[in-house]
Amino acid sequence: MNFISILMGSKSDYEIMKHCADTFEKFNVKYELVVSSAHRSPERTKNYIKEAEEKGAVAFIAAAGMAAHLAGAVAATTTKPVIGVPMKGGAMDGMDAMLSTVQMPAGMPVGTVALGRSGAVNAAYLAMQILAITDKELSTKLKEDRIVQSKKVESDSKDVEVIL
């Protein structure tokens, strides 16, 4: 069973990461979502990744704030693609999480998305694009979604536009 695994460093990350899960729901894509911390529960994190791989996880999404080492720790444990979602909050409001997630050493990549809701949604899109390489139906859905997005821009413009 192919699916995407989402790890969050804390339950407090769920408010944002719910948008990632909702995006998978919208496209009917299977995902798992767990709280596990590289700092607070290193053994649980390591064991979970192994189990998820055995069950068919195709890629991992790791969301964490502050000293956000979770995505890097996931990347160190698997050779599946890892997408990091830095969380806002703390004294630096996410800049710390963003740099800790993105600044990985060569050979150990974490594909890092933006802070906040856009990042959570884009993590799901990026993971679905990975799945869509071998899933034609999902690939078609993603292409249709682009058309919907494009049409929305046109209709949003019509609501406010002034054209001479």
Ligand SMILES: Nc1c(C(=O)O)ncn1[C@@H]1O[C@H](COP(=O)(O)O)[C@@H](O)[C@H]1O
């Ligand atoms: N950065 C990490 C890791 C980790 O990297 O292993 N574990 C938890 N955290 C983050 O700490 C922040 C505060 O967590 P709490 O709200 O639980 O105190 C969260 O954004 C979490 O992802």
